[in-house]
Amino acid sequence: MGHVQITPSILNADFAALGAEIARIPGADMVHVDVMDNHFVPNLTFGPTMVEALARSTSIPLDAHLMIEDADRHAPAYVEAGCASVTFHVEAARAPVRLAREIRAAGGRASMALRPATPIEPYEDLLPELDMLLIMTVEPGFGGQKFLDLCLPKIRRARAMLDRHGVATALQVDGGVSLDTITRCAEAGADVFVAGSAVYSAEDPDAMIASLRAAAEAARP
Template sequence: MGIQITPSILTADFADLGAELARIPSSDWIHVDVMDNHFVPNLTFGPRTIEALSNATSRPIDAHLMITDADRNAAAYVEAGAASVTFHVEAATAPVRLAREIRSAGARASMALRPATPVDPYEDLLPELDMVLIMTVEPGFGGQKFLDLCLPKIRRARELMDKHGVETWLQVDGGVSLETIERCAEAGADVFVAGSAVFDAEDPDAMIAALREKATGAADRA
């Protein structure tokens, strides 16, 4: 599968998202942070934004649901065109059922964990998931500083995936930059969400290439 770079539009220009997507043609996915002002203290996008973006680009949409009622609402994001839907395990009543529903609807199912949520209690869920997202900042706002304390959890998640022989992707989100991506890749992550690092760059697509090069080199050394 290799290294994948997934820019988050949370720090893009909301007034012209079509033009912003045109600035990142080499991105593997488009990451959309869905916030409900309940699970996190911010309010952003809904299914209509997912639908508009999926119609505006051929790249797959990665919908990260930071919402309280993921069990009831996740299906709407698949219907809107998301190719991958991530729910927070802290907000899911029945995570196995939810993952299966997302998969049966035709999307990849991903489970996210906040920085303080350990991964070991969810080891048995790994075969039900296409991706695990380790948050490396507290979810809710872009531009936060990377939390190094999450690196052992990234390593542990990779150990558990290797133990079970699953092909689950390991994504990190929060403070990913040229200064931090190598540490994440060395710890075992292979999918990287980057917001400010990409959209604040003079050349966002060149930044994607630089991030990919750094992560690939670190993964090869590991």
Template sequence: MGIQITPSILNADLAALGAEVGRIPSADWVHVDVMDNHFVPNLTLGLPVIESLKAHTDLPIDAHLMIEDPDRWAPAYAEAGCGSVTFHVEAAKAPVRLAREIRNQGARASMGLKPATPIEPYEDLLGELDMLLIMTVEPGFGGQKFLDLCLPKIRRARAMMDRHGVQTWLQIDGGISLDTIERCVEAGADVFVAGSAVYSASDPDAMVADLRARAESATP
């Protein structure tokens, strides 16, 4: 598995999501941020919008659930056809059970960590996950500045994955741009969420290609 670029539609024109997703045909996934105004201080899209969006794109949907009680709600996103569903470990009551339930619904199970959440307590969970998401901004709003302080955690996560021999993807979300993506690749990440960098560009798909090229040039 090589570098994957996953544009976030949080910074797209939400009134024309079908057309906006059509502007990124070379993306690997469409990243959809689901926020409930409880776990994070913002309110965004939910399950009905994702179900509607699926009719307008062949790209797989990467649902990032920044919500309370993901144990209750996350399986429904997998059942609705999302290719990957990320829950936050800070909100999950039974992360192993939830990851297995997401997988049983046919989606890839992913666990997200806020910037201040350490990876070490969850080392034994890596084998239960298809992807680990490390946030490099505080979740809730797009357009924030990348937090370099998260780079050591990315390195530690990659070292753990290598030590256990797991095939878990390592996704980074927050402040990803042409200026920051190389640092994340060098730290061990391979899946990148980019929102404002993609949708503020005059040609979003060209930016997807530029991000991929920049990341691949930094791959060991």
């Protein structure tokens, strides 16, 4: 497993002052940017232009999570906009291997996300093509949702597959991650954690990042 990374989501931040909100989390490993198109998920957020402005305003790497249809066509634009890491949903990609290679060729880290009900097993063979695998622990679309414990066995199976293949692919979880749930995810084998509400509802978001990191490190197998 890689080292523990905390990647706060700005979905729960103040959209009118995102530059200032990102400045409140200097301890973040990456900033998780939720891109939604109101088709793949019932919500609408940022596009490439907004992401480009964010990338210019911070030195923290951006991790774009594309909850959009037709990921094959749109994902490479987010690398061009300045994202260090781009995550597409396998349910929205027609050619995930080709897309992962295009993202990498453009200079980004390629990541693939699975909704809670999407099994990991059919994708075992393409894990070496990925820099990161994202297991959603809520249905994507809105922040502040309750963590789904039913996803824990899938995190364990994904970790076992990654270990079996000996790949350095990071295992990220997103959805309802808090001081309470991060320990369960870390025990199951995740090493990258997206936390939205937990970070931005805290009085001191950066101190919460440090607490989450410590909790995950203590719980690792």
